[in-house]
Amino acid sequence: MLGRLKRRAEFVRAAKAGRKAARDALVLQALPRDDAETRLGFTATKKIGNAVARNRAKRRLRAAARLHLAAAPAPGFDLVLIARDATGHCAFPTLLADLEAALRKAGVPRPPVHP
Known part of the structure; x- marks a missing residue:
């Protein structure tokens, strides 16, 4: 099940205690939880650009x-995905590859997919 990170404290906890993996198109912060729920959070700083650019990146x-x-x-x-300058305009397959590489580097296990 995928949940959402909504409170600033949840993002800060992932930033302080989680494992980090940076790629050209994104930064991933991964914090293990005690239960089986996976929660996602997305953020883009003002360095990315105006509101339109930040929303596109997210x-x-x-x-x-x-x-x-x-x-x-x-x-x-708890997974936090942080947009970088390249997030809004890189090719989508590149963004997917960067996400996969960041998950691997941060040590996030991938369960086998059964067809």
Whole structure:
């Protein structure tokens, strides 16, 4: 099940105690949880640009996470995806590859997908 991180304290806890993995298009912060729920949070700072650019970057991060994690989410993690300058305009397959590489680097296990 995929939940959402909504409170600032949840984002700060993932930033302080979680494992980090940076790629060209995104930064991932992964914090293991005690239960099996996986929660996602998305953020884009003002360095990305105006509100239109930040919202576009977050929409692309949400779409990548939905495609990559919806079928088989990593069990028991708080995942924060942070947009970078390249998030809004890089090719979508590149964004997906960066997400996969960041998950691997942060040590987020991927359960096997059964057809």
